[in-house]
Amino acid sequence: MIVMKFGGASLQDAEAIERVIEIIRGRLERRPVVVVSAIGKTTQGLLDAAEGSAAQNSKSALRAVSALERRHQDEVAKLLKGSALAAVSKAINHNFRELEKLLEGLVILGTVPPRGLDRILSYGEILSSIIVSGAMVDRGLPASQIDARRFMITNDKFGAASPLFEDTKGLLSTRVRPLLDEGLLPVTQGFIGATRGGATTTLGFEGSDYSATIIGAALDAEDVEIWKNVSGLMTTDPAIFAGARTVPRCSYAEAAELTRLGAKVLHYKAIHPAAAANIPVHILNSRKPAEAGTAVGIKGAEAITPFKSITYIRPVTLLNIFFDDQAGTASLLEASKLRELTALLERREVSPLITIVSGMRALLAIEAKYLEAASTALMEELARIGRIETERRRAIVTLVGEGSNGRIDIAARVFTAIKEIEVGLILRESSSTATSIVIDQADVERVIALLHAEFFDRAES
Ligand code: ASP
Ligand code: MG
Numbered sequence: 001m002i003v004m005k006f007g008g009a010s011l012q013d014a015e016a017i018e019r020v021i022e023i024i025r026g027r028l029e030r031r032p033v034v035v036v037s038a039i040g041k042t043t044q045g046l047l048d049a050a051e052g053s054a055a056q057n058s059k060s061a062l063r064a065v066s067a068l069e070r071r072h073q074d075e076v077a078k079l080l081k082g083s084a085l086a087a088v089s090k091a092i093n094h095n096f097r098e099l100e101k102l103l104e105g106l107v108i109l110g111t112v113p114p115r116g117l118d119r120i121l122s123y124g125e126i127l128s129s130i131i132v133s134g135a136m137v138d139r140g141l142p143a144s145q146i147d148a149r150r151f152m153i154t155n156d157k158f159g160a161a162s163p164l165f166e167d168t169k170g171l172l173s174t175r176v177r178p179l180l181d182e183g184l185l186p187v188t189q190g191f192i193g194a195t196r197g198g199a200t201t202t203l204g205f206e207g208s209d210y211s212a213t214i215i216g217a218a219l220d221a222e223d224v225e226i227w228k229n230v231s232g233l234m235t236t237d238p239a240i241f242a243g244a245r246t247v248p249r250c251s252y253a254e255a256a257e258l259t260r261l262g263a264k265v266l267h268y269k270a271i272h273p274a275a276a277a278n279i280p281v282h283i284l285n286s287r288k289p290a291e292a293g294t295a296v297g298i299k300g301a302e303a304i305t306p307f308k309s310i311t312y313i314r315p316v317t318l319l320n321i322f323f324d325d326q327a328g329t330a331s332l333l334e335a336s337k338l339r340e341l342t343a344l345l346e347r348r349e350v351s352p353l354i355t356i357v358s359g360m361r362a363l364l365a366i367e368a369k370y371l372e373a374a375s376t377a378l379m380e381e382l383a384r385i386g387r388i389e390t391e392r393r394r395a396i397v398t399l400v401g402e403g404s405n406g407r408i409d410i411a412a413r414v415f416t417a418i419k420e421i422e423v424g425l426i427l428r429e430s431s432s433t434a435t436s437i438v439i440d441q442a443d444v445e446r447v448i449a450l451l452h453a454e455f456f457d458r459a460e461s
Helices: 014-025 042-054 058-079 082-109 114-138 165-175 177-181 208-218 252-260 268-277 330-347 368-373 375-385 410-417 441-455
Strands: 002-006 032-036 143-145 185-189 192-195 200-202 223-228 281-285 294-296 309-322 354-358 361-367 387-400 423-428 434-440
Touching: 002 014, 002 208, 014 058, 014 114, 032 114, 032 208, 042 058, 042 082, 042 114, 058 082, 058 114, 082 114, 114 143, 114 185, 114 192, 114 200, 165 177, 165 208, 177 185, 185 208, 208 223, 208 268, 252 268, 252 309, 252 387, 268 281, 309 368, 309 375, 309 441, 330 361, 330 375, 354 423, 361 368, 375 387, 387 441, 410 423, 410 434, 410 441, 434 441
Parallel strands: 002 032, 002 223, 032 185, 143 185, 223 281
Antiparallel strands: 192 200, 281 294, 309 361, 309 387, 354 361, 387 434, 423 434
């Protein structure tokens, strides 16, 4: 069997859903479990509605909800007719009335508790699964909708819940496997789950990929397919470099580094379950289903290029923390201060992209949005550990590829390629897959163009 996951952009309207159904039809003999995201931008709309309600801005909340309802009903009306339309339309209506009641609760509370937000956000995926499975049945496919909360059991970290793999695996084998054995096509939701006690949880934004690989690993799938509206993993972000090309293959380790350091192609948590169970993940384009896309976790003969892809994150803030103190106590001081620093970052849930400790100084590169979210309290606590110098509006550009491991020519080639750019830092261990460069955020486009020319657009010797 295989898992086929369709992202919100692949389900954005009736036409897109039609395409998805034909893609599934073409895979029937592989016995797919279908996992859907919310229809494009729905999750954001639900978030707006929740925040509007809590802020007692009922007008904006109502506007957000009725826009969502109209959109879902309009697309269904294009997909279905007669009694099939009536049934699905009624189910959608029912879900929106439930949603309104939950939002009314937020108006009274005046705040959005994480637990309530997860409940509200879950409607996006519930609605799309109703529509996709309804349209599949209408077109002669034996779809059977199953609520992911009946098997995706998670801890109670609302907003970023972690699946409890053994529980989930057990329930998938008793509740989903039998559907496959009966020749049915299970259609379920990504992103959402439930605690053991039955409270709705979500796995974090863009978390449907993670659902898909968890389900794939638990059911021992032959393949997991992640269908998007881009042609797989690219050599770099096509939005900032027009010459970007699809990367046919990469390893789990390469994909993990790329997603950790900015590539949006797959949710970063999605790699681990697939890698642990050794299940290939294919990233495919639902607008161009005949293209091969990218296969993650499949080895094969390929051109020996040092790198697979160049990714970036911006804005990034650099924190230089100086542990100055009387000379002589340096090493002792450093160890305890470092422990303090690590504990503080963990408590505040900030994970630096780069950490370098040298002598009496630590350098942390942190994505600016996380630093803002962690508030000024973090900065105050940091200031108690050491003297801080901050550099804002930086970016980290990272070249990733196992082919670069142990190659002594790479560092010189990187330096030479970007010699006219002011570089804050180059981080490269000869044994590692990633080479990171810290630069001004305004230089990202130029640096990527130069590195792409050096490492992707000329023949390797
Ligand atoms: N619908 C959710 C989101 O937009 C989950 C997902 O699309 O993967 O974040
Ligand atoms: Mg999505």
